[in-house]
Amino acid sequence: MDERTVDDRTRGLEAAHRAAIDFLGSLDERPVWPRATLDEMMSAFGGPLPEEGTDAASVIEEMARRGDPGLVAIPGGRFFGFVIGGTHPAALAADWLVSTWDQNSGSATLTPTTVAMERIAGQWMLDLFGLPESASVGFVTGGQMANFTCLATARNAVLARSGWNLSERGLRLAPAVRFVVGADRHGSIDRAARFLGIGTDELVVIESDDQGRMRPGALEHALGQATGPLIVCLQAGEVHTGAFDDFAALIPIAHDHGAWVHVDGAFGLWAAASPSLRPLTEGMGLADSWATDAHKTLNAPYDCGMAIVRDPADSIAAFRTGGDYLVFTSLDPWDVTPELSRRARGVPAWAAMRSLGRQGITRLIDALHENAMAMASGLASVDGIRILNDVDYTQVMFRLDSDEATRALGEAVLAEGTAALTGAAWRGRAALRCSMSSWATTRDDIDRTVGAIRTLVAG
Numbered sequence: 001m002d003e004r005t006v007d008d009r010t011r012g013l014e015a016a017h018r019a020a021i022d023f024l025g026s027l028d029e030r031p032v033w034p035r036a037t038l039d040e041m042m043s044a045f046g047g048p049l050p051e052e053g054t055d056a057a058s059v060i061e062e063m064a065r066r067g068d069p070g071l072v073a074i075p076g077g078r079f080f081g082f083v084i085g086g087t088h089p090a091a092l093a094a095d096w097l098v099s100t101w102d103q104n105s106g107s108a109t110l111t112p113t114t115v116a117m118e119r120i121a122g123q124w125m126l127d128l129f130g131l132p133e134s135a136s137v138g139f140v141t142g143g144q145m146a147n148f149t150c151l152a153t154a155r156n157a158v159l160a161r162s163g164w165n166l167s168e169r170g171l172r173l174a175p176a177v178r179f180v181v182g183a184d185r186h187g188s189i190d191r192a193a194r195f196l197g198i199g200t201d202e203l204v205v206i207e208s209d210d211q212g213r214m215r216p217g218a219l220e221h222a223l224g225q226a227t228g229p230l231i232v233c234l235q236a237g238e239v240h241t242g243a244f245d246d247f248a249a250l251i252p253i254a255h256d257h258g259a260w261v262h263v264d265g266a267f268g269l270w271a272a273a274s275p276s277l278r279p280l281t282e283g284m285g286l287a288d289s290w291a292t293d294a295h296k297t298l299n300a301p302y303d304c305g306m307a308i309v310r311d312p313a314d315s316i317a318a319f320r321t322g323g324d325y326l327v328f329t330s331l332d333p334w335d336v337t338p339e340l341s342r343r344a345r346g347v348p349a350w351a352a353m354r355s356l357g358r359q360g361i362t363r364l365i366d367a368l369h370e371n372a373m374a375m376a377s378g379l380a381s382v383d384g385i386r387i388l389n390d391v392d393y394t395q396v397m398f399r400l401d402s403d404e405a406t407r408a409l410g411e412a413v414l415a416e417g418t419a420a421l422t423g424a425a426w427r428g429r430a431a432l433r434c435s436m437s438s439w440a441t442t443r444d445d446i447d448r449t450v451g452a453i454r455t456l457v458a459g
């Protein structure tokens, strides 16, 4: 490589470093919601592909300058929309190195460093979640793909148990697999089922209670009438209320009927890592597969989801690349997920856990819950606001008297800029939702947010 290329690369990295520090430094004061629209950003970056290239540092400086007005302060302390974490310092820095190292982490023989770090990260998570240490952990892009990966594994396994080899004989003539889901499941479950050839009309939907938890009696009743291969999807952390299904009651019912039990725990699985919140997850370890994210509660950068399967042989049967059964010790990451080539997305998760330690992880999760309780009591003190859920975990949902006023408040909050939260519909009525997902949120952030909302409601 000639000297000019080396200089170009170094200056590019230095420009990215400066731009990153500037952006992070702006987080506390910039409006949380973007000030530019998509159209404005399309024109900022638009025009024909330039004929001539330019040096790396100029590209980075241009990108930082033009992109700035369209950025959301997601890594700051007052972004409460959806369920979206910030980025922990060690995870962010590790992510830079992941791109620099450029390791294709689908293959264990090709990239021992990153595959080992991901394997260790997986073992640490199983330990934190209290799940069997022999389970397989596949790193995928997020909760959606983790649900898909687990459910594809489940479908393969329940068909195999009924004597049908899906890999060889395909789905067309296979026995019908019944997907049993809760009424308040996350939309990614429906999408995962759809990708697997199961339409929304085919889902067996079980009634839930006022917090969105599946009713055990209703599950018992539905399974009593179901025949053939069964998959039951439960949930740790409902996105509106944060509620957890009653695993200790539900999983034994499902298993009595021979079902595979999957748990969507995109942000809820992490409750198991805190001694004080762990009771929410009681009985969860009895399931057959679990989906979770490191880019939510652990505050690793995008993208990082994990598909966890109790028996690695089931993962391998669904996803193995070669025809031969591989021994577990030489398991390649691509043998347990749909992907082949990919970045080492588990490495930032390793770095976050290494930096926080067990105590730090517990404190992070406990703080999210404490912030949620502080936010709920602050909001409840505002005239006209009603909290709609039991704040057992990280989610706070509230509304004003009318749907109209509730929606208008949501828009006003984004326009005012102190904080961002997102709208929702709950039991047919408009609501607003605050999700405590960021390590960066302080009590001052909560106070500033409640203060801004109080002023908007009064105005």
Ligand SMILES: *Cc1c(COP(=O)(O)O)cnc(C)c1O
Binding pocket: 083, 141, 142, 143, 144, 145, 186, 188, 237, 238, 239, 264, 265, 266, 267, 293, 305
């Ligand atoms: C966020 C979320 C998902 C989807 O996860 P992505 O990382 O966005 O793909 C699935 N289930 C639940 C409960 C979630 O909160």
